[in-house]
Amino acid sequence: MEKVEIDIDGKLISLEAGDLARQAGGAVVIRQGDTMVLVTATMAKEAREGIDFFPLTVDYREKTYAAGKIPGSFFKREARPGDIETLICRLIDRPIRPLFPKGFKNETQVVGIVVSHDQVNPPDVNAITGASAALMISDIPFETPVAGARISRVEGKLIFNPNYEETAKSDLNLIMAGTSDGIVMVEAGANEVSEQDMMEALEFGHERIKKVIGIQIKLRELLGKEKVTVEEPKVDEALKSKIHAQAASGLNDAMQIAGKHERSDAIKKIKNDLTELLSPEEQEERTGEVKDIFHDLEKDVVRNLVLDKHYRVDGRGLADVRPISIMVGYLPRVHGSAVFTRGETQALVTATMGTSADEQRLDSLEFKGTKSFLLHYNFPAFCTGEVKFIGGPGRREIGHGMLAERSLIPILPSKEKFPYTIRIVSEILESNGSSSMASVCGGSLSMMDAGVPIKAPVAGIAMGLIKDGDRVAILSDILGSEDHLGDMDFKVAGTSKGITALQMDIKIDGLNRELMGKALEQAKEGRMHILGEMDKALQTPRDEMSKYAPRIVQITVPKDKIRDVIGPGGKVIRDIIDKTGVTIDINDDGVVSIASSDEEAASKAIEYVQNLVQEVEVGKIYLGKVKKIVDFGAFVEIFPGTDGLVHISQICDRRIKNVSDEIQEGDEIKVKVIDVDQQGKVKLSRKEALKDAVAAE
Secondary structure, eight states, rough: OOOEEEEEEEEEEEEESSOOOOOOOOOEEEEEETTEEEEEEEEEEEOTTTSSSOOOOEEEEEEEGGGTTTOTTTTOOOSOOOOHHHHHHHHHHHHHHHGSOTTTEEEEEEEEEEEEOSSSSOSSHHHHHHHHHHHHHSSSOOOOOOOEEEEETTTTTTEEEHHHHHHHSSSSEEEEEEESSSSSEEEEEEEEOOOHHHHHHHHHHHHHHHHHHHHHHHHHHHHHHOOOOOOOOOOOOHHHHHHHHHHHHHHEEEHTSSHHHHHHHHHHHHHHHHHGSHHHHHHHHHHHHHHHHHHHHHHHHHHHHHHHHOTTTTTTOOTTTOOOOESOSSSSSSSSEEEEEETTEEEEEEEEEGGGSSEEEEEEOEEEEEEOEEEEEEGGGGGGOOOOOOSSSSSSHHHHHHHHHHHHHOOOOTTTTOOOOEEEEEEEOOOOOOHHHHHHHHHHHHHTTTTTSSSSSOEEEEEEEETTEEEEEEESSSHHHEEESSSEEEEEOOOOOOOEEEEEEOOOOOOOHHHHHHHHHHHHHHHHHHHHHHHHHOSSSOOSOOOSSSSEEEEEEEEGGGHHHHHHGGGGHHHHHHHHHHEEOOOOSEEEEEEEEEEEHHHHHHHHHHHHOOOTTTEEEEEEEEEEEEETTEEEETTTTEEEEEEEEGGSSSSOOOOOGOOOOTTTEEEEEEEEEETOEEEEEEEHHHHHHHHHH
16 A cells, blocks of 8 residues: 655645555555545546447446435435536536547446545545546556645635535635646635636636646556557548548538537538548548548648637627527516527526425435526526437437536525515527536526516626637637537536636646636626626516515514414414415524515414414403403403403402303404413403593493
């Protein structure tokens, strides 16, 4: 067993290998505090034949035993990965996938398992580092180490790999991965942080990433296996020349067709015509080779059009945003809705208001509680004109939904101001570039349409980069093909004040500060343009919520009266709900939330609660109900849960033999509180109430 470690800003990170999972290709335990993640990397012995992609699988699992917990499910064992685990799978996958050699087709699997969790240090960013370290010491052809880091900012100070408490206080939560040469992946949520501050955080994180990479290299020197060799795919130069001669000119023209499907059909026809270059015997055997050469040519044509002519496939300038159209209040029965269309990307986004009973209950390794803001993103096949089986949300849908959710969280009103559960659903109806950012724009508009008092509208834009030597082009509002064929894809969401979320994937080395800063500034210009278009559709949140949305009214009762509102076994509160049809929730601070779409029912429920918790006032007259008659008087309920005794001498201003001669059970009578003794017993007088009534007349 070998162990290497490094202390960065007082945070000790260690890598151990050689002791566990020895039959895996490579296995590393990465540790910070008492949080430990076991990460393994294994590959199949033989390459998969007949595929044109790298078959990499990344899995990440959080075991509840790691924190001394037992799963809360019926089966009492971990089941399918939750959203958090799925998102961390993506965090690991995105930075390592581009670093495998071209032509490597062996099935490869990276598995991360959280085996110890101290409830202080998050395991996610260290899982990225652990995956790289496991690959580095294995025989898998992975030669460029990467490391992950989380950067938070608390009171203006940047913190490396903060604990949960520090992250909760921060106005910036940045997860990043990088090599020694540059940053390759970024995920960030922020509270309207400026572009300059974001750049400083990225530089701060990259300096520390390089130090973590140093211990990976050291571990490789101690334990590394000999890497398998991968032959670079050989290109038939004669065939390549024929393909270029036949397809280059037509492909150049096809790439200047504005419509997505028309352009795709033209490119497909050019590709299909290339089969004429092969004999019937070669067609089956060499189709993949032709496909690879054609793809490289397609990439070169697009990149050269942009770099040499500043011409994009749909005819726009480099910084131009596609035409935007917006409809708000499109769906009549939902609480809030918006249709956001940008070019050939369209999202139908809805906002639904709910009560605390609608909050999502979470019980993960890191968090147990509830979540009151949800954003769900759906990407059906028809949005790209395809036919596919519709199943549950995949990793991409979960990731895009979380990016959009993270973008909108900073502008939500406080629970004290707006005590609702909010669910946003984005249905992607068309897609050709950045549907996640369309979801951000539509989500912001749908909440405004629903009357949610958000702090400011949020817009998002997807940016791209094409770089070849000294030739550089930064593209605003990229298309799907520009994302696929470019060198960088980054999405920026924010308000007019600053950034609320950032996601970045970089496919090249050497992205310097100046270039990244320019890209962020161009993204800001695009974001401000989109915010302007959104402002034309809806400037501020609507004053009134939809009549179909529940109304939540909050009142505060004394803590010692909470039990009176609830009643024995919940009897009292259930009775109020049955009589009024409202939803009632009471927290430990005495805040009572009453929700109903019927204002009259809500008012009635409030009256019930107020009656339950009000204090008896000596000298006050109440309209009470006679509950029981006894020989010496009558017990009268002056408000729910509180009775008092009217002695026979206090029934009227004359002497009577029987109480029932004057009043009957069930009668409503006015009574005056004349005393409350030390035991809390209430003494009432009908006689005094009648005198006061005569005096008032």
